[in-house]
Amino acid sequence: MTRTARRTRRTLQVAGAGAAALLALSACSSSDSDSSATSDSATSASSSDKLSGTVTVFAAASLKESFTTLGKEFEKEHPGTKVTFSFGGSDNLAASITGGAPADVFAAASPKTMKIVTDKGDTVGTPSTFVRNQLEIATLPDNPDKVTSLKDLTESGMKVVLCDKEVPCGAAAQKALDAGDLELTPASYEQDVKSALNKVVLKEADAAVVYRTDVKAAGGKVEGVEFPESAKAINDYPIARLKDAPNAEAAKAFIALVESAEGQKALTGAGFLEP
CATH class of the missing domain: 3.40.190.10 (Periplasmic binding protein-like II)
Structure with missing residues (x-):
C-alpha cells in the first residue's frame, strides 16, 4: 500500500469516529430531553391532581366536634383547601339540600333522613354507614x-x-x-x-x-x-357525596378521610360506635 493510500485510510477512520461520537452525543441529548419532558409531564400531572377550593359539608349536629377536628386535618393534608360546615338537625339539612342549597357532602344521623335526599336523586352512588351512635x-x-x-x-x-x-x-x-x-x-x-x-x-x-x-x-x-x-335505638350514620357538588374531588377526599383508619379513630374517640 502506498504512503498516500495509508494517509487517506487514516483520515477516513478519524472522520468515522468523529461522526460516531457526534451521533452518541446527539442520542444522549435526545434522551436527556425526553427524560426532562417526562419529568415535567409527571410534575404537571401531579399538580393538576392537587385539591383546592372549598368543600361544604352538611352534617348532623352530633358530629360537630369530631367533624370540626377532621376538617382541620383535611386542610392540613391538602394545603389550598378549606372545609366549611353546616351543622343541624338532619331533617332540616336534608330539606335544604333537596331545596337546592349548594353542598358537597351530606352526613346524616339516620338512614331515614338520608333517604329524603337519595329519593330526590341528589346523591352520587349509595350512601355508606361510617359510624353509629347510642x-x-x-x-x-x-x-x-x-x-x-x-x-x-x-x-x-x-x-x-x-x-x-x-x-x-x-x-x-x-x-x-x-x-x-x-x-x-x-x-x-x-x-x-x-x-x-x-x-x-x-x-x-x-x-x-x-x-x-x-x-x-x-x-x-x-x-x-x-x-x-x-x-x-342505635342510629346508623350514613354519608354521601351530593350529585351537584361544586367541588366533587374534594368531597370524595373528605369522605375518604372520614372512612379511613385515622377518621375512625377520631370518631370512636368522640364516643361513636364502629359501623
Whole structure:
C-alpha cells in the first residue's frame, strides 16, 4: 500500500469516529430531553391532581366536634383547601339540600333522613354507614335528681327535654321509650341534639335524652346516665357525596378521610360506635 493510500485510510477512520461520537452525543441529548419532558409531564400531572377550593359539608349536629377536628386535618393534608360546615338537625339539612342549597357532602344521623335526599336523586352512588351512635340521659352535674333509669324521667316534677320527633335523636328517644313501654311528656321538643343538651347545661331542664357523644363533648357540664333501652335505638350514620357538588374531588377526599383508619379513630374517640 502506498504512503498516500495509508494517509487517506487514516483520515477516513478519524472522520468515522468523529461522526460516531457526534451521533452518541446527539442520542444522549435526545434522551436527556425526553427524560426532562417526562419529568415535567409527571410534575404537571401531579399538580393538576392537587385539591383546592372549598368543600361544604352538611352534617348532623352530633358530629360537630369530631367533624370540626377532621376538617382541620383535611386542610392540613391538602394545603389550598378549606372545609366549611353546616351543622343541624338532619331533617332540616336534608330539606335544604333537596331545596337546592349548594353542598358537597351530606352526613346524616339516620338512614331515614338520608333517604329524603337519595329519593330526590341528589346523591352520587349509595350512601355508606361510617359510624353509629347510642343514646344517654344527660343530667345536671352530680345528678342531683338521682336519675338511674329512663323510667325515672317519667316521674312528676322532672323537667325533661327531647329532640323533635322528626329529628333522628328524637325518633331514637321515642323508640327507646316504646321499648321500655314508657310514656313521657317533655317540657319541650328541641330542633337538634345540641339544643336539647344545652337546656340542661343552662339549667333550664333537669335532664335530656341525647347521644352519648354529646354527653362526652360537654365534659363536666353534664353527667351521663346509661340505660338499657338505648340498645334498641342505635342510629346508623350514613354519608354521601351530593350529585351537584361544586367541588366533587374534594368531597370524595373528605369522605375518604372520614372512612379511613385515622377518621375512625377520631370518631370512636368522640364516643361513636364502629359501623
